[in-house]
Amino acid sequence: MALTRRAALLGSAAAALAPALTITSGWAAAPAAGKQAPGFYRYKVGDVEVTVITDGVIRMKLPETFVSNVKVDEVKAALADAHMSTELFNNTYTPVVLNTGGKLVLIDTGVGEGGFNASKGTAGQFLNNLAAAGLKPEMIDTVVISHYHGDHMNGLIKADGAITFPNAEILVPAREHAFWMDDGEMSRAPAGRMQELFKNNRRVFAGEVMKRLRTYEWDKEVVPGLLAVGTPGHSSGHTSHVLSSGSAKVYIQADVTHVPYLFARHPGWHAFYDQIPDMAEATRRKVYDMLAAEKMMVQGFHYPFPANAYIEKTSTGYHETMVPWNAAI
Amino acid sequence: MTEFTRREWLGSSAATAAALSLGLAPSPLRAAAPATGKQAPGFYRSKLGDYELTQVADGARTFPMPEGFIVNLPKDQALAAAEGAYMPKGQVTIPFNPLVVNTGSKLIVIDTGNGLGAFEATKGAAGQMNANMKAAGIDPNAVDIVLISHFHGDHIGGLKGADGKPVFPNAEIKVPAAEWAFWTDDANQAKANGFNKAQFAGAKKNLDGLGDKITKFEAGKEVAPGITSIATPGHTPGHVSFVIASGNARILVQSDVTNIPSLFLTHPDWQVVFDNDPALAVTTRHKFFDMAAAEKAAIIGYHFSFPAVGHVEKDGSGYRLVPAAWNPTI
Numbered sequence: 001m002a003l004t005r006r007a008a009l010l011g012s013a014a015a016a017l018a019p020a021l022t023i024t025s026g027w028a029a030a031p032a033a034g035k036q037a038p039g040f041y042r043y044k045v046g047d048v049e050v051t052v053i054t055d056g057v058i059r060m061k062l063p064e065t066f067v068s069n070v071k072v073d074e075v076k077a078a079l080a081d082a083h084m085s086t087e088l089f090n091n092t093y094t095p096v097v098l099n100t101g102g103k104l105v106l107i108d109t110g111v112g113e114g115g116f117n118a119s120k121g122t123a124g125q126f127l128n129n130l131a132a133a134g135l136k137p138e139m140i141d142t143v144v145i146s147h148y149h150g151d152h153m154n155g156l157i158k159a160d161g162a163i164t165f166p167n168a169e170i171l172v173p174a175r176e177h178a179f180w181m182d183d184g185e186m187s188r189a190p191a192g193r194m195q196e197l198f199k200n201n202r203r204v205f206a207g208e209v210m211k212r213l214r215t216y217e218w219d220k221e222v223v224p225g226l227l228a229v230g231t232p233g234h235s236s237g238h239t240s241h242v243l244s245s246g247s248a249k250v251y252i253q254a255d256v257t258h259v260p261y262l263f264a265r266h267p268g269w270h271a272f273y274d275q276i277p278d279m280a281e282a283t284r285r286k287v288y289d290m291l292a293a294e295k296m297m298v299q300g301f302h303y304p305f306p307a308n309a310y311i312e313k314t315s316t317g318y319h320e321t322m323v324p325w326n327a328a329i
Numbered sequence: 330m331t332e333f334t335r336r337e338w339l340g341s342s343a344a345t346a347a348a349l350s351l352g353l354a355p356s357p358l359r360a361a362a363p364a365t366g367k368q369a370p371g372f373y374r375s376k377l378g379d380y381e382l383t384q385v386a387d388g389a390r391t392f393p394m395p396e397g398f399i400v401n402l403p404k405d406q407a408l409a410a411a412e413g414a415y416m417p418k419g420q421v422t423i424p425f426n427p428l429v430v431n432t433g434s435k436l437i438v439i440d441t442g443n444g445l446g447a448f449e450a451t452k453g454a455a456g457q458m459n460a461n462m463k464a465a466g467i468d469p470n471a472v473d474i475v476l477i478s479h480f481h482g483d484h485i486g487g488l489k490g491a492d493g494k495p496v497f498p499n500a501e502i503k504v505p506a507a508e509w510a511f512w513t514d515d516a517n518q519a520k521a522n523g524f525n526k527a528q529f530a531g532a533k534k535n536l537d538g539l540g541d542k543i544t545k546f547e548a549g550k551e552v553a554p555g556i557t558s559i560a561t562p563g564h565t566p567g568h569v570s571f572v573i574a575s576g577n578a579r580i581l582v583q584s585d586v587t588n589i590p591s592l593f594l595t596h597p598d599w600q601v602v603f604d605n606d607p608a609l610a611v612t613t614r615h616k617f618f619d620m621a622a623a624e625k626a627a628i629i630g631y632h633f634s635f636p637a638v639g640h641v642e643k644d645g646s647g648y649r650l651v652p653a654a655w656n657p658t659i
Contacts, residue, residue, distance in 0.1 A: 030436045030471045032381040033374060036659050037465065040369045049364040056657040083625075083640045083651055092657065102361025122658045133369070139362055167359065304654035310415055321415065322652055324634035327388040327424065328454050329368050 046245025055110030109155025176237025378575025508567025
């Protein structure tokens with residue numbers, strides 16, 4: 001009888017005698033892994049190695065007012081066009097780590113350990129994926145914050161309030177910091193989201209975080225090769241960063257747009273998250289016109305991982321072309 | 330404020346609080362972190378009904394665009410199209426993406442990548458499937474079935490290791506009967522030249538000695554639990570695609586109905602040099618993608634960018650790929 005796997009599976013005597021069958025691991029059905037691949041991705045910008053790290057996703061029921069100036073049906077139609085769920089909105093978060101001259105610079109933190117616990121691990125994956133990328137929180141030299149929304153800076157501290165990156169200096173946009181630390185602004189903040197943001201920012205920007213904090217100005221380098229560019233509107237001091245090395249550049253936009261399949265395609269749509277919607281739109285158009293004209297790569301915090309794209313102008317807005325995954329950097 | 334410029338924003342920011350003084354200075358003595366120079370493991374998981382799919386990247390080849398790469402298009406236009414698709418100037422990048430399906434009872438590989446020989450020859454750019462399977466925790470010994478879409482080297486090159494031994498020693502290797510008939514016919518081989526000539530030699534080398542593991546299937550039949558083959562000839566005479574279905578969920582595995590989507594999906598009438606019967610390949614392409622677009626079917630494409638899954642839509646006289654958004658949880 002021919003020695004086949006079928007015979008082996010049937011437990012025939014002939015099969016049992018075959019020495020090859022002493023390897024039994026192959027016979028049982030392989031269990032499903034049930035786990036996504038580690039969520040990091042690398043690319044080079046000149047001499048700088050960029051590690052994109054996903055912080056995961058929070059799925060929420062699409063609010064009726066998600067886009068303040070169009071009907072929710074239009075939003076649902078755009079989601080359907082993107083083959084995304086029209087009921088649940090997928091909010092993904094994508095910090096980046098730059099290795100520039102041996103220094104590790106993190107831009108934005110994700111929702112943090114608190115967010116991990118609250119979402120049961122769908123979000124707040126940053127530290128796990130950082131470890132998968134072979135990096136440790138204590139290796140981070142500098143944390144650069146784009147703006148003071150929880151998904152960008154709550155990860156500065158852990159669930160118990162201890163600092164997450166014990167050796168890092170924390171660099172924040174001066175204008176953003178001034179706004180959220182201003183008691184007058186806080187007293188004038190409308191109830192609901194804005195007041196909650198003030199409360200959260202006063203919670204995180206305290207204690208050890210403040211001891212390590214330094215403000216930076218727009219149009220200056222935050223660290224060598226990383227230029228801070230004012231892109232206000234999403235928040236009053238919202239800041240993007242242009243990383244340059246040699247002739248290579250990437251525009252690390254933070255939240256100039258939220259998900260591209262809604263807000264790059266429709267730059268006139270005002271996301272629920274935009275603090276000063278008209279200014280956010282003007283900023284968005286200006287930045288995206290520049291990205292399209294210069295064919296400059298963009299790294300978008302709320303783009304689908306690895307969140308790296310080129311932008312083209314269309315008759316109604318912009319279209320993003322995701323940069324093809326590079327299997328060997 | 331009616332109009333504002335970066336300068337104005339900067340100007341108004343001058344009124345903000347002066348930079349806070351630095352508290353704890355980070356220790357200057359810590360060692361510099363070396364760049365890793367290594368990409369993340371190339372695998373990606375998704376659920377399809379009760380099945381678990383794992384896309385396993387085999388890597389990519391980037392090479393100067395050869396003369397006649399797009400048979401029916403002047404080279405300057407082909408180069409312009411490639412550059413418009415953000416490829417390195419003068420070059421083409423073709424990625425390779427085999428698939429592993431875990432049905433819960435069977436572990437099935439669809440196409441095998443370029444193989445370990447190619448890994449060495451390309452200095453690791455292609456032939457990564459083995460390493461990425463390992464990263465995904467998939468043991469080649471545990472694979473029950475290997476399905477082959479067609480006999481080009483980038484699809485069957487991974488059947489055997491550099492030592493000539495089967496990479497999937499416990500697997501039944503199932504191949505399209507029409508494909509087998511074409512590539513094992515000496516008369517066909519004698520007539521072959523150019524790209525095809527090399528593929529005949531490659532098929533012989535890649536399949537030699539595997540005879541007792543190989544079975545042939547007719548297109549249109551279920552070839553593994555929940556997996557049905559579809560005849561999509563033209564790229565090669567016996568080329569097949571697959572439908573995977575579990576519960577209400579299904580996905581199309583197109584294989585090479587189109588090569589890289591940024592050129593050949595957007596321009597389905599362009600003929601890539603690898604198409605054996607270009608006119609038939611064009612017809613098949615239109616038929617397949619008209620159907621896929623109408624059905625709004627999810628599609629896996631062997632030469633799509635990793636993770637190589639998305640939807641196809643009609644766009645003027647061609648089609649466009651909407652890549653699926655990476656799902657951080659499954």
